[in-house]
Amino acid sequence: MAKPTASIGKNENSTTDNSVDRKGFISWMTVGWVAFSAATGGFFTMMIRFLFPNVLFEPPQSFKIGYPDDFTKGMVDIRFKKKYAVWIVRDQSGLYALSTVCTHLGCTPNWLNTEQKFKCPCHGSGFRKTGVNFEGPAPRPLERFKVYRAEDGQIVVDKTKKFQQEKGEWENPESFLELA
Amino acid sequence: MIDIIKHFINVISNPTISFTLLTVLAPLLFPPTDWFEKYHFKFGFNRLWKKEGAYFMFSCITLFLIAGYTDEFAIKILTKPDNIPIVLMFYLIPLTLWLAMNQAYNNDERLARGEAPLEQNDPKDKVLVWPDLVYIELICLLLFMVFLIVWSVYIGAPLEEPANPAATPNPSKAPWYFLGLQEMLVYFDPWIAGIIFPIFIMGGLMAIPYIDTNKKGQGYYSFKERRIAIFIFMYGWLALWVYLIIVGTFFRGPNWNFYGPFELWDAHKVEALSNVNLSEYLWVKAWNQGLPENILAREFLGFVVVILYFVVPPAILAKTYLKEFYLKIGSTRYSTIMFFGLAMLSLPIKMYLRWTINLKYIIAIPEWFFNI
Incomplete structure (x- = not known):
């Protein structure tokens, strides 16, 4: 059996001190791989770290929208669309908060008051005032957010908790606010 | 006029x-x-x-x-x-x-x-890729880049305002x-x-x-x-x-x-574009009852339609109109052609179904993000 010798750029019979024997080769190899893994690992860690910003200028997920009297019965309130991405709908029996994210591909629909519907400008999905999808490709209704009364009587929308109609979650009493 | x-x-x-x-x-x-x-x-x-x-x-x-x-x-x-x-x-x-x-x-x-x-009358002497072709391509590329730069400066290439998720252009x-x-x-x-x-x-x-x-x-x-x-x-x-x-x-x-x-x-x-799913056509409009609770029972017709669509036409064609073709190219090639062909054909079919009977989805399971 031929003895495997690792010699880099050297004659096999070379006897100079530069020759690397099997054991030395493996240990250098190990050092090399560890260094390589550390470098690439560090690099990718930094890459992934870069994806998470240091400071987030995001509006709070839970916010007060005013008192029940601020909302007219039968109207869709679009004041909070830009900052908080919710529509506040006040119907005869209460109030609910609809997400402004289209359930098809995530564009922001517009509320068309004359047609009484939310209409998405990207692929034409349409939603009724309740948030239920009825035209275009949107596969499911708009999502609703948790609404409740704060101690001071103001209405609070909590976007961390969402309610999906197709899962039957609109029955949940947290998904709407009953008002006289 | x-x-x-x-x-x-x-x-x-x-x-x-x-x-x-x-x-x-x-x-x-x-x-x-x-x-x-x-x-x-x-x-x-x-x-x-x-x-x-x-x-x-x-x-x-x-x-x-x-x-x-x-x-x-x-x-x-x-x-x-x-x-x-x-x-x-x-x-x-x-x-x-x-x-x-x-x-x-x-x-x-x-x-x-x-x-x-x-x-057949093309010149018999071949032209080399390098330098003959690549040389022409390089010149075209340079000229086209000059054209693009001049053009984009001329029309003031449309940079719009910063993205705003609340304002989607309509x-x-x-x-x-x-x-x-x-x-x-x-x-x-x-x-x-x-x-x-x-x-x-x-x-x-x-x-x-x-x-x-x-x-x-x-x-x-x-x-x-x-x-x-x-x-x-x-x-x-x-x-x-x-x-x-x-x-x-x-x-x-x-x-x-x-x-x-x-x-x-x-x-x-x-x-007016009130779209209706196939399951709603079947259960609500044809059978006059509510949609069943069970998702698979609700959408069974859609599954049947989709499976039949991909299985029945190829099988019938292989026995009749495309029999020789099927024997010539074999089952693997035949089914590949049929699969891609039917998938392609499903686009106009779905477009017509939407335009004529306002059909939204043949299988509609938003619960699983599975809609066809």
Whole structure:
């Protein structure tokens, strides 16, 4: 059996001190791989770290929208669309908060008051005032957010908790606010 | 007079009409069988690929553009910087198509007379890729880059205001090369139209050399020797891709409603489009009861329809009309062709179902993000 010798750029019979024997080769190899893994690992860690910003200028997920009297019965309130991405709908029996994210591909629909519907400008999905999808490709209704009364009587929308109609979650009493 | 023509164009550009026209015209323009070929020659469609056909096509396109640039509504679409490539496309696609078909028809006539195709007369001495071809390509690349820079400076390439998730432009249009995809997304779930179909398109195009092993037409233009393949490709390319880009550019306006190219984009145009899922048609409309609780029971008809669609037509065709073809190419190739072909055909089918009976999804399981 031929003895495997690792010699880099050297004659096999070379006897100079530069020759690397099997054991030395493996240990250098190990050092090399560890260094390589550390470098690439560090690099990718930094890459992934870069994806998470240091400071987030995001509006709070839970916010007060005013008192029940601020909302007219039968109207869709679009004041909070830009900052908080919710529509506040006040119907005869209460109030609910609809997400402004289209359930098809995530564009922001517009509320068309004359047609009484939310209409998405990207692929034409349409939603009724309740948030239920009825035209275009949107596969499911708009999502609703948790609404409740704060101690001071103001209405609070909590976007961390969402309610999906197709899962039957609109029955949940947290998904709407009953008002006289 | 011009107003009547414009109104006529507005009316026929409604996709139900224009897409039907295109679908009917496609086999007459690119006849896949003898029967269509008979009418292809009878109606004189073959003359489209002769010199007079080129004059005719380019006069029509130029007249349309003149009408468009003098129209108060169409000019807004035509001169929008994003749409300039599409205006160029109006000429480029017919031009390339005409060049290929003209040579193909010349060769078909030569082959019918027993002569060799025109390409036989090409110089026998070969030209080297490097430096001859690469050198020309480099010059083209440099000239084109100069052109692009000058052009973008001239039109003030459209940089818009910073992105704002609360303000979506109405209509929101994808870049022109994605308008075909955007149009597909109107009829399908995002998963299907945005991911599955693009994969099928690329996979299907890559599969072509493996499933179409017809040696004829290699190295020379010919229509007749591979007419079925050319017909299928042309239908997919012209009707299901280029046409959808034109729909997205010219026929889609505010709220993604349909408008004619010479029509005012009235944001309050009302279109009643109450879409209904197949399960709702079955349980609620036909059987007069509520949708069942069980998801699979609710959608069983959709599953049956989809499975039958992909299984029954290939099986029947393999036994009857395509029997020889099936025996010749074998079951693997046959089922690959059928699968990609039926997937491609499902797009126009779904479009028609949406336009005629407002069908939203054949299988609708939003709970699982699974809608077909």
